[in-house]
Amino acid sequence: MAENVEHIYLAFGYTDFRRQITGLTAMVALKFKLDPYSGKTLFIFCNKRHTAIKALRWDGNGFVHATKHLANDMKFQWPKTQGELGDINIRQIE
Numbered sequence: 276m277a278e279n280v281e282h283i284y285l286a287f288g289y290t291d292f293r294r295q296i297t298g299l300t301a302m303v304a305l306k307f308k309l310d311p312y313s314g315k316t317l318f319i320f321c322n323k324r325h326t327a328i329k330a331l332r333w334d335g336n337g338f339v340h341a342t343k344h345l346a347n348d349m350k351f352q353w354p355k356t357q358g359e360l361g362d363i364n365i366r367q368i369e
Contacts, residue, residue: 280316284316299318
């Protein structure tokens, strides 16, 4: 999913995980003023408990939408500032 990615954006704070592709693309476009159809951009969202993330990327003919849930009371270290985006590079998520 991260192949040929130029920008990786983290949606700081938490995202309502009832949102699916349509809701996430609307958030990217309306709230963050970015183009969700940019094929070289990966958007990553985290749930309120920081136990799961969703990744969203346009691949040219549709969206790739992946979810990862952590097991055994593990949590993602996630920026808490609600409503902002962070631009990171591929090395920071490996």
